[in-house]
Amino acid sequence: MRSPIARSLLLLALSALAAPVGAQRGVPAQGWPATTPAQVGMNVAVLDSIDREIVAGRYGYIDRLLVIRHGRVAYDKRYTQDYDRAYGDSAKVKNSQNAHDVTSPYNYFSPWWHPTYQRGDLHTLQSVTKTVTSVVIGTAVTRGEFPSLDTPVLSFFDTTTVKNIDDRKRRMTIRHLLTMTGGFDWNESLPYIDPRNTGGIMEAAYDWGGYVISLPMAREPGTQFNYSSGESQLLAHIFFRATGLDVEEYAARHLFRPLGITRWHWKRTPSGPADTEGGLYLEASDLARIWYLFLNDGMWNGTRVVSSEWVKASVAPQIATGTQPTSARYGYKWWLYPLTSDPTKFAWAGSGFGGQFPIALPEKDVIIVFNAWNILPGQQGIPVRRMIERIEKAVVGR
Numbered sequence: 001m002r003s004p005i006a007r008s009l010l011l012l013a014l015s016a017l018a019a020p021v022g023a024q025r026g027v028p029a030q031g032w033p034a035t036t037p038a039q040v041g042m043n044v045a046v047l048d049s050i051d052r053e054i055v056a057g058r059y060g061y062i063d064r065l066l067v068i069r070h071g072r073v074a075y076d077k078r079y080t081q082d083y084d085r086a087y088g089d090s091a092k093v094k095n096s097q098n099a100h101d102v103t104s105p106y107n108y109f110s111p112w113w114h115p116t117y118q119r120g121d122l123h124t125l126q127s128v129t130k131t132v133t134s135v136v137i138g139t140a141v142t143r144g145e146f147p148s149l150d151t152p153v154l155s156f157f158d159t160t161t162v163k164n165i166d167d168r169k170r171r172m173t174i175r176h177l178l179t180m181t182g183g184f185d186w187n188e189s190l191p192y193i194d195p196r197n198t199g200g201i202m203e204a205a206y207d208w209g210g211y212v213i214s215l216p217m218a219r220e221p222g223t224q225f226n227y228s229s230g231e232s233q234l235l236a237h238i239f240f241r242a243t244g245l246d247v248e249e250y251a252a253r254h255l256f257r258p259l260g261i262t263r264w265h266w267k268r269t270p271s272g273p274a275d276t277e278g279g280l281y282l283e284a285s286d287l288a289r290i291w292y293l294f295l296n297d298g299m300w301n302g303t304r305v306v307s308s309e310w311v312k313a314s315v316a317p318q319i320a321t322g323t324q325p326t327s328a329r330y331g332y333k334w335w336l337y338p339l340t341s342d343p344t345k346f347a348w349a350g351s352g353f354g355g356q357f358p359i360a361l362p363e364k365d366v367i368i369v370f371n372a373w374n375i376l377p378g379q380q381g382i383p384v385r386r387m388i389e390r391i392e393k394a395v396v397g398r
Contacts, residue, residue: 030260032285035072041397042067042366046390047075054079059382060374061086062355063115063123064284067391068367071292073285083111083373090376096200097193097375105267106203108192108354108375115354115373117265122281123371126352129280130232132255134178134333135290136247137239138310139254142298145243149175153182153213153234156241163214168221174238176221177231178332179318185218186228191377192353199229199277207271209237225319225330229277232333236273248274258305259289278353284369291360291367294348315348315362339363340389347388355381359388364395 037044047067054062054077061083067075091102091109098107105113115124125132140146153172159165168183176182190197205211212230219226239247248266256264263286267279293299294315298306310332317329317336329336329346336346339361348360355372368391374381 032068032071032073032288034076035069035074037067037069037074037394040069040072040074041395042069042074043394043396044075046394050387050390051077058380060355060372060380062370062372062382064369064371066284066288066367066369068288068292069395070365081373083115087111087375095193096195096197096204114375115371117281121283122263122265123284123356124278124352124354124373125280125282125287125350125356126278126354127229127232128287128350128352128356128358129276129278130229130333131350131358132251132280132290133232133235133239133247133276134314135293135306136251136255137178137235138298138306138314138332140239140243140250141310142304142307143254146239147174147242149173149178153177153238156238157213161210164216166217168217168219172217172221174235177234177238179222179330180225180228180231181222181319182226182228182231183217183219183221183223184212184226184228184230185216186226186230188227188229192375193377202230202233205270208233208269208275209273210271225321227321232277233269233273233275236269236276239276240273246274247276255290255305258300258303259286259293261286261289284371287358288367288369291348291358291369295360295362295365295367315346317346337385337388339392341392347392349384349388351384357382357384357387359384361388361392361395364392366391366395 061081065077087109150173186198188199265281267275298311314332321328335349335351339345350358354375357370359368
């Protein structure tokens with residue numbers, strides 16, 4: 001007969017095996033519980049050194065630094081910036097970064113719209129919206145409500161209204177849009193204030209999706225990474241045609257609600273669809289929930305939100321973004337940065353204009369969120385690779 005202690009240990013072991021992954025990591029039902037860096041095995045001196053550099057202005061306009069480990073907030077710093085003074089004059093001058101008119105929500109210099117929604121605590125995510133859109137698609141795939149990623153993009157459009165159709169455009173699939181390999185003739189490498197930037201041209205148009213789908217092709221789909229906000233915007237149209245629901249409504253039902261996210265703002269394009277290339281606003285700790293969902297293999301408090309297969313495919317290197325061994329890889333709208341400690345492993349990140357960087361270090365069970373608003377050419381921002389390396393080294397215990 002086992003002793004009471006032995007029986008207790010056995011029951012504890014069995015309950016641990018039976019518990020869902022999310023529960024083992026301590027997924028927060030409401031707010032994140034607070035802790036100290038030392039209590040979760042992190043060196044506070046490293047985090048304090050980053051904080052001092054931010055306060056000193058070394059990285060321009062930083063709004064938030066949030067560090068979560070083992071499901072608990074270990075470090076949370078908020079910084080007050082005077083954006084009326086920083087960008088107020090630019091907000092009144094018509095240029096490529098205040099598309100349509102100076103009162104538009106696409107005036108990136110307007111403190112009423114950026115970096116926070118109507119001066120509140122919902123922070124613009126910019127292109128991190130692309131990653132969240134991919135996660136929403138993952139929820140629909142998991143629920144069996146989204147077609148194969150190999151479905152041709154043109155099958156969702158009235159081809160009698162689409163220009164520049166050739167065999168390459170006919171071969172373009174949803175998967176190509178998710179991996180930025182669609183092949184359109186698109187140049188988003190110029191500063192956004194440059195009127196030749198294709199992303200800015202799209203945002204100045206009325207029908208963004210119609211503009212993008214009619215662009216000529218420049219290469220065979222699937223062969224080369226080319227950063228394109230337009231390819232991400234096409235997903236709003238495709239999602240509605242595939243599911244019959246607006247992508248924001250679907251996110252509210254099947255992603256935000258299960259994760260306990262109750263507050264957000266999602267900008268609309270002039271013709272109506274949600275801006276899936278850069279329009280979402282979330283508070284940093286809610287954004288971290290989405291990254292934590294992926295650390296938990298798509299589970300949240302025992303509920304399957306995204307399939308394990310989708311999580312794995314999303315953060316698997318689908319295409320290289322550059323030619324160097326240290327170049328980031330790209331998954332399904334996820335930026336994957338090789339770790340200095342082991343280049344075969346990756347930090348999972350989003351990357352948004354102005355300095356929006358939610359990052360997961362899966363080997364360390366760490367999430368970092370940087371919010372910033374450095375939007376003019378030449379402004380110093382967060383050196384994301386260096387920050388990943390420093391915070392990885394800050395983990396000194398289990």
